[in-house]
Amino acid sequence: MAMNSEKIPENTQKLLKKHNQSHLLRFWEQLDKNQRQNLLARINQLDFPKIDRWIADIVKNPSPTPLPADFAPAPAYPPAPADAQQARKYAQASDLGRNLISNGKVAAFVVAGGQGTRLGFEGPKGDFPVSPIKNKTLFRIFAESVTAASKKYHTPCPWYIMTSPVNHDQTIEIFRKNDYFGLDRKNVFLFQQGTLPNFDFDGNILLSGKSTIACSPDGHGGSLKALYESGAIADMKKRRIEFISYFQVDNPLINIFDPLFIGLHALDKAEMSSKALTKTGPAEKVGNFCLVDDKITVIEYSDLPDELAKKRNPDGSLVFELGSIAIHIINTDFIEKLNAEDFQLPLHRAVKKISCIDQHGNLIEPQQPNGIKLESFVFDALPLASKSIILQTRRSEEFSPLKNATGIDSSESAAKMMIARAADWLESAGVTIPRKPDGSPDCIIEIAPAFALEKDDIKTKLDRIPKISPGDKICLE
Numbered sequence: 001m002a003m004n005s006e007k008i009p010e011n012t013q014k015l016l017k018k019h020n021q022s023h024l025l026r027f028w029e030q031l032d033k034n035q036r037q038n039l040l041a042r043i044n045q046l047d048f049p050k051i052d053r054w055i056a057d058i059v060k061n062p063s064p065t066p067l068p069a070d071f072a073p074a075p076a077y078p079p080a081p082a083d084a085q086q087a088r089k090y091a092q093a094s095d096l097g098r099n100l101i102s103n104g105k106v107a108a109f110v111v112a113g114g115q116g117t118r119l120g121f122e123g124p125k126g127d128f129p130v131s132p133i134k135n136k137t138l139f140r141i142f143a144e145s146v147t148a149a150s151k152k153y154h155t156p157c158p159w160y161i162m163t164s165p166v167n168h169d170q171t172i173e174i175f176r177k178n179d180y181f182g183l184d185r186k187n188v189f190l191f192q193q194g195t196l197p198n199f200d201f202d203g204n205i206l207l208s209g210k211s212t213i214a215c216s217p218d219g220h221g222g223s224l225k226a227l228y229e230s231g232a233i234a235d236m237k238k239r240r241i242e243f244i245s246y247f248q249v250d251n252p253l254i255n256i257f258d259p260l261f262i263g264l265h266a267l268d269k270a271e272m273s274s275k276a277l278t279k280t281g282p283a284e285k286v287g288n289f290c291l292v293d294d295k296i297t298v299i300e301y302s303d304l305p306d307e308l309a310k311k312r313n314p315d316g317s318l319v320f321e322l323g324s325i326a327i328h329i330i331n332t333d334f335i336e337k338l339n340a341e342d343f344q345l346p347l348h349r350a351v352k353k354i355s356c357i358d359q360h361g362n363l364i365e366p367q368q369p370n371g372i373k374l375e376s377f378v379f380d381a382l383p384l385a386s387k388s389i390i391l392q393t394r395r396s397e398e399f400s401p402l403k404n405a406t407g408i409d410s411s412e413s414a415a416k417m418m419i420a421r422a423a424d425w426l427e428s429a430g431v432t433i434p435r436k437p438d439g440s441p442d443c444i445i446e447i448a449p450a451f452a453l454e455k456d457d458i459k460t461k462l463d464r465i466p467k468i469s470p471g472d473k474i475c476l477e
Helices: 008-020 033-045 050-059 084-102 136-154 169-175 220-229 232-238 257-267 333-340 378-384 410-430 455-464
Strands: 106-111 159-163 190-191 195-197 205-207 216-217 242-248 274-278 287-291 295-299 320-331 348-352 372-377 389-391 444-447 473-476
Touching: 008 033, 050 348, 050 372, 084 257, 106 136, 106 220, 136 159, 159 169, 159 220, 169 190, 169 333, 190 220, 190 232, 195 372, 216 372, 220 242, 220 333, 220 372, 220 378, 232 333, 242 257, 242 333, 257 274, 257 320, 257 389, 274 378, 295 378, 320 333, 320 378, 410 444, 410 455
Parallel strands: 106 159, 106 242, 159 190, 274 389, 444 473
Antiparallel strands: 195 216, 242 320, 274 320, 287 295, 287 320, 348 372
């Protein structure tokens, strides 16, 4: 038990009283010296004037995100060129993209701060096994893609991985245990994103223990600060990296080093660009790419009015058909420029079940939402870019998010999409694929990144592909 004579610093008492957060020191008398020091250090890190604004504007009096007065669907490059002129530009962009990768100008960057809780999995989501035959984890698939790209382009492609305090130590241990999945350790840079305090509905900061403030990762938008503050950008600058290929850990179909996307972004002198896909319908839970004051902007699905979400063109397509899928190219210079000032992306409110202690110090594991978490979204940086482009892609080629234990966006649906893509790649090279009456492959195929990073890589390896019969399991490595 701590000595009661050790007083709370007067300036801390005044600060907390002024901002209505005195309860953070409720258990002071029960803390030992180290606990007291750690709690005071954490309190001193909090930006109370900002917190007061968040409480007033987001926690206690949330209002719907105001829609811009005037906005339109955003323009995008199609997945394949629409005419001869565009075909020439795509060829030029692909050549430029390949040169940039070969010259070591492009780094991979994955946002991997989440746990596999919603998948019914203990541990970091990146450690979730997903490939249909070998059961490779997401981290292994990405590592093999980075290795294959380094080999293909004859240059080490560095990989930056953003974790969170929730899973940082576990992630480091996963990489250590797997010998960095065969990658050179000096080309793998792991760092943590920041956190924001959690609140109850009255704006009181929650405690997760008697000496610890309840905090959550600050969202994928926090990556733009964390890249800078962790030294990752400084490391990239040393390596003369100019472009960051941004993706999220839950997408096993990601094409990390896409020469066309990188090349179009560089050719058009963009600072932050995006990939998009055609939404499955008006209500798909992805952000909508829009044009606001000539700036690419994402309007969240929950903020787009129903009548606009359902509005259709004369040909029957949705007016707002382009969905955001968290795949970006971002310039290192752009991130430096943002961090030259105290920039803050907008914070979004999420009502959640938050583990915390009550006023008696008892741990509460709520069954119902009991508080507010705040997070920022990376796409909110798009309007800050001087130029931004969108490249539309095909869902079957590049997007199968792992979010749920079963059903849509689950490991089962991801494995099916990995098999379907592998079958399509093989068929495009002239390989016969047995199919069921519904058109799906009547076989299980897994293509390792070492065998093919993209469809065109298959053509050079036809002699290594066996005849495929109904019911076969084929893994090409």
